Amino acid sequence: MADPALSIPAPVADEMRRELPSVAERTVAAIVVEVPSYADAFSGEMGRNIENAVQLALGGFLELASEGGDGDASTPIQPALDGAYALGRGEARSGRSMDALLGAYRVGARVSWRHMADSGVRAGLSAEQLAHFAELVFAYIDQLSAASVAGHSDELATTGRVRERYRERLANVLLGRGSRREKEAAAERADWPLPRTLTAVIVPEARVRTALAALDARTLRSTEEVPGPPGAGELVVLLVPDAEGRSRPALMRSLREAEAVVGPPRPWDDVDASYARALRSRQLGLAPDDGGPVDTEERLTELVLRADEPALADLRARALAPLADLSESAREKLTETLRSWLLHQGRRDAVAAELFVHPQTVRYRMTQLRELYGARLEEPATVLALVLALGVLPEGTVS
Known part of the structure; x- marks a missing residue:
């Protein structure tokens, strides 16, 4: 508990309280000049609301500092504290950081202290009372600043969680079968x-x-x-x-x-x-x-x-049916040659180079394939079936 002798006498507090509207107006004017980001925010109706908030804060302080108050700046009256908290949340909703608001508090403390101190001197406060008054002013501003910082942080945390939920819902909507209008509405709600x-x-x-x-x-x-x-x-x-x-x-x-x-x-x-x-x-x-x-x-x-692997297996079996009765070794060589022949569009030297065999070997194998397939080997439908059948190796890897 502070020394009662250092408290503001009730008549002095009443005199200072009568000047609060003027002090609040001057405080807001100074903030607009010294904190440019508030020039528009504090205009018109918003400016009047801020003036009222400043009066509330200063009035709460006078209650604290005057005779009958507890004189402890660590416990400002609840309405002022709630107002500071709400102000911090409002700053977060407006997209501003706490830098501007804390700057406004510093300016406000200086301006309001100067004017209220003038009122106090005229009303007869002693030097000791003025010193104690200054100490209480700036301790009180620290408490209001802390309340605003808490409000700002809480709003950002809440907004972040809400936005995250909206964006998760948006992702689900986009992956669903909703209409374009529904998707646009979900994007707007998510601010995306x-x-x-x-x-x-x-x-x-x-x-x-x-x-x-x-x-x-x-x-x-x-x-x-x-x-x-x-x-x-x-x-x-x-x-x-x-x-x-x-x-x-x-x-x-x-x-x-x-x-x-x-x-x-x-x-x-x-x-x-x-x-x-x-x-x-x-x-x-x-x-x-x-x-x-x-x-x-x-x-x-x-x-x-691989979109329909059973169908591909059936296609491969049908397309390669003419080779079914050959020995495994002969079937493997002719399948390998046919695949390379199709991929290289019949260029014998390229086929020979890929298979590491003589071009004559390629000629011999292709003669065998033509005997097995007959005229079908020149038909577009058969060629397409063979390209698809041989485009993927049995292990399922792209060849």
């Missing part, structure tokens, strides 16, 4: 600017944080369950904005350590098609050659040929 394209990326749950740290800050994370093979662990789908064209190589580099499967870029409202491609690639167990992410844009042939 619409990109040109979105690319679906599937990553293991354990790699999500690593991936997000390397990706565009606008990247969305879906909470929908991603089906995967047994024992593969939890999977998560991320939606990366504007990662097409020249930006795609950078995307792939960013995901090098994330064990990711990357779908194709698609218009933002058609990203479910990108997700379907990435999911199909994951289910097929496609793996990159270099240990990096799986780029589905580079695996289109394999994806097409």
